Structures are given as C-alpha cells and as structure tokens.
Amino acid sequence: QSVLTQPPSVSGAPGQRVTISCTGSSSNIGAGYDVHWYQQLPDKAPKLLLYGNNNRPSGVPDRFSGSKSGTSASLDISGLQVEDEADYYCQSYDNSLSGFSVFGTGTKVTVL
Amino acid sequence: EIQLLESGGGLVQPGGSRRLSCAASGFTFSNQGMSWVRQTPGKGLEWVAGINGNSVIRNYADSVKGRFTVSRDNSKNTLFLQMNSLRADDTAVYYCARRVTVFGVLTPFFDDWGQGTRVTVSS
Numbered sequence: 001q002s003v004l005t006q007p008p009s010v011s012g013a014p015g016q017r018v019t020i021s022c023t024g025s026s027s028n029i030g031a032g033y034d035v036h037w038y039q040q041l042p043d044k045a046p047k048l049l050l051y052g053n054n055n056r057p058s059g060v061p062d063r064f065s066g067s068k069s070g071t072s073a074s075l076d077i078s079g080l081q082v083e084d085e086a087d088y089y090c091q092s093y094d095n096s097l098s099g100f101s102v103f104g105t106g107t108k109v110t111v112l
Numbered sequence: 113e114i115q116l117l118e119s120g121g122g123l124v125q126p127g128g129s130r131r132l133s134c135a136a137s138g139f140t141f142s143n144q145g146m147s148w149v150r151q152t153p154g155k156g157l158e159w160v161a162g163i164n165g166n167s168v169i170r171n172y173a174d175s176v177k178g179r180f181t182v183s184r185d186n187s188k189n190t191l192f193l194q195m196n197s198l199r200a201d202d203t204a205v206y207y208c209a210r211r212v213t214v215f216g217v218l219t220p221f222f223d224d225w226g227q228g229t230r231v232t233v234s235s
Binding site for chain 1: 147157158161162172173174177207212214220221222223224225226227228
C-alpha cells in the first residue's frame, strides 16, 4: 500500500485545466523530498513527465506544471488535450521505508 | 538513444524462481544507478529494488527483501533481478528503469524505462 495518495480519477473537457494531488506525510514530501511525476499511456511504459517538483524534461509540453507545499504536491495540466488521457503517478522518497523510493497510487485522467 | 530491454518473464509456479535481465545501451551503464519497478495487473507502480553503479549499494522493498536479489554486469551492460520463492502477489509487469540524480534535486528519479516483461506466478 502506497504512502502517497492520489485521487483515482479526474476528468475534464478539451482545453480545460485539471489538477492531480499527491498527498504524503512528514516522512516523505513533508520531510522536504522532491516529487516527480510520470505519465503512463495505455499499454505503455511510464514516462518521466516532471522532475524536482516542476522541471520538465526535454520534449514535455509546458502545459504540464507542478508544485509542492507542506506534505502535498500537485500536477496541473492546462489546456487539456485528448492525448493527455493516461495514468499519472507521483514519486518521491520516504525515510521510513527500507528502499526509500515510493510511488503514488496513480490517477486516471479522462478527457471528456 | 537510450534503450532498456527486459527479458526473462513468463509463467512460474508458486515457490519457483525466475531471473530477469535488462540489456542497456546508449549511455555509460557503469556510471548509472538502476532500479526494478513492477506493476500488478490493473494496479499502480511499486518500486522493487535498486543498485548503484558499482554494486556496493543495493536496496529492496520490504515485500521482496530476502527473496529477490538485484545485480549487474557492467562488462555486459546488463541488469538482473533474481526472484526466488515467488508468490501469486509477485505477478506483475517488471520494468527496469534508469535512476538519475540531478544537482539541486533532492530525490532520485527514473528518466528512462524499458518496455517491461511480464511475470505470472500461478499453478
């Protein structure tokens, strides 16, 4: 069971803005560890979307942005597009776990 | 171009063993930490194991500790996951991923992933 909680699903019409939350605790996000985000298209491997809370790898559109505050982080998708329909996962570090790396529970984004 | 290609998946009986491989290319493999991440059917991602470039540091999720062993052969640019005492809840797609640290970013992340190899534990 993941220690980073995300809403199971969010949806929006094309062009709208959606936000995905990633809620942690004092042993992970609240401890100051950075948060990263991954996009997983249907039947594909995950792909790095944002790293270090709000840094985009080359090729990721600027409609994807992130933030972190306290024990939570969020991913914003502005100007939602049909090709954004996918699963999204946050990832961070947890100092209470033996392996440290932890993923969120995942959020399915549906474009209406 | 960075490529990670997993192999070794298949059907295994409960209590059995399986060895997964991940062939890497397009980067200096020996300088890079690597990890295995799995995804159970219809479920989310779970970090399984990680190893640093010279194999000195290895970490495991509690769910696999004592049963799985991560290793690497830098001369062959290959990452391995030896899985023993397999259980039904180990059934998943197993991905190898390149673990990256960036100056100014406090947490490592995974910037490249393989396509995954499916392991099914069933009698």
